[in-house]
Amino acid sequence: MTDQAPIVIVGTGLSGYSLVREFRKLDKNVPIIMVTADDGVSYSKPMLSTGFTKAKDAEGLAQANTDAMAEQLGVEVRSFTTVTGIDADRHELVLGDQRLGYSKLVLAWGADVIRLTLAGDGLERVHSINDLMDYRAFRKALEGGKRVAIMGAGLIGCEFANDLRNGGYEVDVIAPDTAVMPSLLPEPAARAVQHELTELGVGFHLGTVVDRVDHSATGVRLTLANGETLEADLVVSAVGLRPRTELARAAGIDTGKGIKVNRALETSAADVYALGDCAEVDGQVLLYVLPLMACARALAKTLAGERTDVRYGTMPIMIKTPCCPTAVCPPPAGAEGDWQFEQDGSDVKALFTSPAGEVLGFAVTGRFAVEKQTLAKEVPPIHPG
Ligand SMILES: Cc1cc2nc3c(=O)[nH]c(=O)nc-3n(C[C@H](O)[C@H](O)[C@H](O)COP(=O)(O)OP(=O)(O)OC[C@H]3O[C@@H](n4cnc5c(N)ncnc54)[C@H](O)[C@@H]3O)c2cc1C
Structure with a gap:
């Protein structure tokens, strides 16, 4: 590692791009390389659950392509490049059989979707939607279909249910809890959202789970643990997210639910920082936009030489269920x-x-x-x- 090595940021989601935007307000010259496993297209992830309501497909939700982002932010973006390891002692990222030296490394590599182990021969019809590329694949697979089953009644499951109804699809939601969004809403509020979604035509199958997804004559048949069966063209799995910690842990960096950082966003390894969905900031894992924006502003200052603690204000979460x-x-x-x-x-x-x-x-x-x-x-x- 030399002082001339670039700042390297892994991830071009809202965390990675917001950080660079904030940093470039303070420093236009320090070389930055952004590395991302995906195509590097800039988009706002919360908008993925509003596509039908706003009449936008994946292309409509894209805000800027990778070259435009690189030009606008004065950075190099290496898309379709997956980080496979971190050599923190040598200040190097491992990219398969290549290495990339860094002066400072920022992990903004998000969270993985939780995938349930299901039985059946129709599992290729089960989609998780956690980025724009997933959304593009989902919209393509949905072409010609009209029935969607959603596993999970959390914020993302409920938002997709509302959006798909707005798009004219038949929607069933299956979830083990007896109320929607149990970890977010007190029961009367949850009942209100469920009632309005039901009025909109969403079918709820709560207190049970999907056991099997099999091909049927017209699409797939879901078999639920309570013995019920449902027909659908496609299944959306929205059962939760888990911060990506594995590579950090393998590199000897402290992890808990997320990659552990203090309020200056410093991990336990020198010159390695984390923010966004992958980070556990001062004990808190908050998979939302407002916390990551606050982190991006603080970390930009730190990287520009003024070590700054993040301060979270009050952070209300808006749930995009326009029916309620x-x-x-x-x-x-x-x-x-x-x-x-x-x-x-x-x-x-x-x-x-x-x-x-x-x-x-x-x-x-x-x-x-x-x-x-x-x-x-x-x-x-x-x-x-
Ligand atoms: C449908 C949906 C609706 C939402 N709605 C809201 C909302 O209304 N309000 C709200 O506050 N929040 C909402 N959220 C949450 C919010 O969108 C996320 O908290 C935020 O987008 C996370 O951004 P991120 O940059 O940390 O992670 P991500 O956007 O997941 O970005 C991770 C980046 O890291 C890259 N990467 C991962 N692993 C590697 C690797 N090994 N090598 C190289 N690159 C890698 C990926 O390719 C990607 O570029 C929603 C989320 C979803 C899915």
Whole structure:
């Protein structure tokens, strides 16, 4: 490694590109190489679950191609290049049989989808959608079809359910929990979203899981653990994400749920940083855009020479179910307090308050969703001070 070695950033998702955008505001000259396993096209991942609603296919959701990004940001982008290891002692990335030296290395390589082990002969009809290339493949496979089964009723499963209904598809959602988005929403809010999605025509099969996916005369047949069978043309698997930690762990870098970093986004290896879906920042894994943007701003300053801690403010999550607009700001894990509810049909305002009466979190659906900004001001930031 020499001081002339470039800054190397692995990943051209929102984390990688946002970091470079922020860094270039501070330094136009330091050489940067971005390495990505995908095509390097810039897009906004949250928009993947709005394609039908906004009448955009994969090409419509692409914002800029790789060459345009390289030119705009003054970087070299190596697309379709997979990192296979990190030699932290030598300050080198391993790319198959090649090596790439770095002065500083940033891991922005996201999270992997969790893949369920299913039985059956129709598994090639099961799609996970975690990037634009997945989305392109999904839209192609869906051509001519009209029935989609979604495994998982979390944020992504519910958003795709709403979007596919808006696109005119028949949609069934299968999930083991008895309510939608159980880790995000208190029950009355979850029921409201489920009710409005049901009104829109989504079929829910909760409290059970998919055991098998087999070819049938008209597409695939799903066999559920409760004995029910469903017909579909395609299956979307939206059962969760897991931060990519394996290569970091193999390189001796500390990992937990994600790649562990402090608030300056430093890993346990010298000159190696992490942000975005792959990172566990000061004990927190938050797979959302607002945290990664805050990290990108702080890390850009650090890389430009002014070591800066990230500070998370209040970070509400907007759930893109237009049939039931919803926003949630979950209370901190383990916070003491209770949920209190105001409800009128599918309009729910839920406040999580501490014994001292302080609002620590909220969930709002339907007509109450417009109160999200006002409520967000009441909730203390994740990192106060
Ligand atoms: C459908 C959907 C809807 C969402 N909606 C919202 C929302 O409304 N609001 C919100 O806040 N968040 C939302 N999210 C989450 C948000 O989109 C993510 O938190 C964010 O996009 C993660 O960005 P990232 O850059 O960290 O990771 P990614 O976008 O996953 O980028 C990872 C990059 O690393 C590369 N890479 C991975 N492994 C390697 C390797 N070994 N070698 C080289 N390159 C590698 C990949 O090719 C890619 O370029 C949504 C997510 C999905 C899937």
